[in-house]
Amino acid sequence: MDNRDSLDRSSTEVALPPAADGYPPYNPNGDSNILDGFHQPPPNASENENSGAVDVVLQSDIGVNTLLTRLKQSVASAREFAAFLKKRSTLEEEHAQGLKKLCKSSHESSRRPDNRQGSYARHYDEVIGIHDRLADNGVQFALSIHRMHEDLHDLAANIERGRKQWKQTGLNAEKRVQDSEALMEKAKAKYDTLAEDYDRARTGDKQSGRVFGLKGPKSAAQHEEDLHRKMQAADSDYASKVQMAQSQRQELISTQRPQAVKAILDLINECDAGLTLQLQKFASFNEKMLLGNGLCVSPLKGQNNDGSPRSLRDVVFQIDNTHDLNSYISSFSSRAGQRPAEIKYQPHPSMGSSQQPPPPDVRSYNEPNPHTTTPSGAFHPTPLSDNPQMPGPAQNHRLEPDQFPVQNPGSQTYEGSPHQQNFPSSAVPAAPPQLPQPQMSSPLYSQQPNPPIPVNPDLTHPELPPLRPVFGMSLEELLHRDGSAIPLVVHQCLQAVELYGLNVEGIYRLSGSAMHISKLRAIFDNDPSQVDFRNPESFFHDVNSVAGLLKQFFRELPDPLFTHQHFQDFIEAAHIDDDVTRRDSIHAIVNSLPDPNYATLRALTLHLHRVQEHSTANRMNSGNLAICFGPTLMGIGSNIADAGWQVRVIETILHNTYQIFDDD
Numbered sequence: 001m002d003n004r005d006s007l008d009r010s011s012t013e014v015a016l017p018p019a020a021d022g023y024p025p026y027n028p029n030g031d032s033n034i035l036d037g038f039h040q041p042p043p044n045a046s047e048n049e050n051s052g053a054v055d056v057v058l059q060s061d062i063g064v065n066t067l068l069t070r071l072k073q074s075v076a077s078a079r080e081f082a083a084f085l086k087k088r089s090t091l092e093e094e095h096a097q098g099l100k101k102l103c104k105s106s107h108e109s110s111r112r113p114d115n116r117q118g119s120y121a122r123h124y125d126e127v128i129g130i131h132d133r134l135a136d137n138g139v140q141f142a143l144s145i146h147r148m149h150e151d152l153h154d155l156a157a158n159i160e161r162g163r164k165q166w167k168q169t170g171l172n173a174e175k176r177v178q179d180s181e182a183l184m185e186k187a188k189a190k191y192d193t194l195a196e197d198y199d200r201a202r203t204g205d206k207q208s209g210r211v212f213g214l215k216g217p218k219s220a221a222q223h224e225e226d227l228h229r230k231m232q233a234a235d236s237d238y239a240s241k242v243q244m245a246q247s248q249r250q251e252l253i254s255t256q257r258p259q260a261v262k263a264i265l266d267l268i269n270e271c272d273a274g275l276t277l278q279l280q281k282f283a284s285f286n287e288k289m290l291l292g293n294g295l296c297v298s299p300l301k302g303q304n305n306d307g308s309p310r311s312l313r314d315v316v317f318q319i320d321n322t323h324d325l326n327s328y329i330s331s332f333s334s335r336a337g338q339r340p341a342e343i344k345y346q347p348h349p350s351m352g353s354s355q356q357p358p359p360p361d362v363r364s365y366n367e368p369n370p371h372t373t374t375p376s377g378a379f380h381p382t383p384l385s386d387n388p389q390m391p392g393p394a395q396n397h398r399l400e401p402d403q404f405p406v407q408n409p410g411s412q413t414y415e416g417s418p419h420q421q422n423f424p425s426s427a428v429p430a431a432p433p434q435l436p437q438p439q440m441s442s443p444l445y446s447q448q449p450n451p452p453i454p455v456n457p458d459l460t461h462p463e464l465p466p467l468r469p470v471f472g473m474s475l476e477e478l479l480h481r482d483g484s485a486i487p488l489v490v491h492q493c494l495q496a497v498e499l500y501g502l503n504v505e506g507i508y509r510l511s512g513s514a515m516h517i518s519k520l521r522a523i524f525d526n527d528p529s530q531v532d533f534r535n536p537e538s539f540f541h542d543v544n545s546v547a548g549l550l551k552q553f554f555r556e557l558p559d560p561l562f563t564h565q566h567f568q569d570f571i572e573a574a575h576i577d578d579d580v581t582r583r584d585s586i587h588a589i590v591n592s593l594p595d596p597n598y599a600t601l602r603a604l605t606l607h608l609h610r611v612q613e614h615s616t617a618n619r620m621n622s623g624n625l626a627i628c629f630g631p632t633l634m635g636i637g638s639n640i641a642d643a644g645w646q647v648r649v650i651e652t653i654l655h656n657t658y659q660i661f662d663d664d
Contacts, residue, residue: 058261059253064170067264071163074271078156081275085149085282089142096138103132118324126315133296141289145282152278159271166267170260173252180248184241191234198227466525474558475596485599488528493550494607496533501543502610503617508628512545520549551632560635561597561604562649567637574645574652583656586649590660601633602661609657626650 057063107128110121201224298311310318470478470489478487501507520539523531532538539546554561562570566589573585593601608625615621620628630646637646653660 064260068167071268075156075160078275082149082152085145089146092142096135099135103128119320123315123319137292148278155274162267166263173256177248177252180245184245187238187241191238194231194234198231469525472556479596485596486603489524492533493546496546502614505619507618508547510544512542512548516540516542516545517548554632562634570649571645574648587660622651622654
């Protein structure tokens with residue numbers, strides 16, 4: 001009960017915002033008490049009907065367990081709502097603080113000279129002030145519900161401690177009664193058995209025959225006497241067990257169970273009442289916050305006296321754009337100065353009074369020469385805007401090709417004119433200038449392709465007959481023919497790379513010599529038993545050719561190493577985002593591969609894992625190896641987009657080598 005009192009006290013100590021204009025404060029002790037209207041609903045008629053069933057359950061053996069389960073649900077609900085209040089308070093706090101920062105920055109920006117002033121600036125400040133008051137309301141609301149979260153969390157913790165205490169007390173009492181009743185039943189069974197034996201011995205039942213004791217056979221009288229003595233001892237033990245069970249059950253029913261039931265019911269009611277109280281407070285705070293925000297945005301009619309804030313709508317509608325524009329323009333009136341005098345033509349006195357002003361230079365729209373020349377050879381461009389029939393510069397008129405100016409053959413040539421090359425003769429059309437042919441040069445960062453290496457025909461097409469072909473044969477055929485699950489060519493290539501290629505940069509990425517690969521392939525197809533790659537002379541000291549030979553073998557398999565049958569299964573497994581689930585799915589598919597495919601894949605994976613362990617030297621990590629071997633081992637699918645998923649399959653296997661394959 002102390003917890004409930006502390007909860008009630010804490011509800012009256014919530015920090016309250018200052019009375020905003022038109023905003024009712026969060027004052028539980030004032031006129032708008034938040035506890036006003038909090039009430040328990042009246043008892044329902046169905047509760048009276050179920051009261052009898054409730055008493056039956058509470059007085060039964062399952063009463064304590066039932067109440068403990070219900071109390072656990074109440075605690076879980078209280079904790080869940082407390083977590084909701086915490087998250088809601090965090091969101092409200094972030095929103096309110098962000099709004100206050102926005103208001104501050106907007107207020108500072110509005111005062112800058114590069115922004116509008118006048119009525120817009122004044123009313124915009126009022127708009128920012130309204131939002132600042134909204135932010136204050138949000139901060140106080142966040143603080144209030146955060147304190148509600150703390151109160152509800154403390155209440156749930158106290159109730160949980162009480163639940164554990166009464167769980168131990170109540171269940172221990174129930175268990176003692178159950179144990180005493182079990183002992184009573186055991187004593188009764190022993191007593192009934194001895195009573196039946198004694199009754200047979202007393203009535204002369206000879207089915208059991210003679211009874212042999214430790215000192216020899218017993219007579220019927222002795223046997224009857226022993227049974228009688230044992231029956232009396234069992235009877236007294238049974239009676240004492242019954243008496244003990246009766247006393248413990250009586251104590252349980254009269255004292256222990258009612259105490260446990262009452263205490264657990266009090267805890268349930270306290271937890272439920274506290275949760276309901278916080279829910280009612282939460283509803284009231286929401287209503288008051290929304291009401292306060294509404295009054296900030298639009299105060300009630302009659303409160304809008306002189307000096308009181310106006311509604312957001314009224315503030316915005318008071319902005320006068322025309323007045324602001326005129327005020328801004330008129331502020332520059334002192335800089336405008338006097339109006340310049342009228343521009344007119346004034347002839348020089350020496351020209352005489354009969355001299356008339358020259359008429360404007362009138363040209364047709366399609367006059368070819370847009371420039372004028374003087375006998376002295378000076379060049380004067382004529383302003384086109386003076387001619388009403390010619391488009392001015394604002395029209396940006398472009399002359400068509402047939403409107404280009406025509407140079408008179410007898411006209412003067414202007415060597416220094418920058419426009420001379422723009423006026424070709426229309427009589428003899430000038431051909432366009434011929435540009436010099438560009439000299440092709442190699443790019444700065446590109447390499448010229450290497451010249452093809454001359455290939456010896458004897459090595460490209462060796463005359464070794466394919467007595468025991470290896471390339472192009474399926475793994476099943478090689479297994480039946482050679483008796484080895486891992487083809488000899490795979491074994492030899494892996495051995496050579498591990499001996500001489502682990503530290504070679506770009507192994508499996510750089511291609512070897514086509515001539516060497518062709519010759520090595522012919523040797524394997526003729527007699528692979530004659531090959532020993534432990535000697536580097538056997539592969540011409542070219543370990544990249546050995547790596548290329550291995551990839552060529554896998555590419556030419558009739559059925560890829562991962563098989564066409566399981567291709568789609570691997571692609572679907574690669575789509576799984578969870579690393580462990582994807583690994584387990586791929587592991588299951590690998591285990592379903594045929595035996596030679598599984599053995600060959602195991603040997604290749606362990607080898608590639610050792611290659612990636614030397615990635616600091618060879619620059620071939622698991623991702624690079626997966627790119628090299630993805631389509632090689634899985635084959636080319638019908639969808640080009642599957643190439644990325646093939647790489648992911650190989651990379652997953654390399655990352656989990658020792659989870660998928662053992663290392664023996």
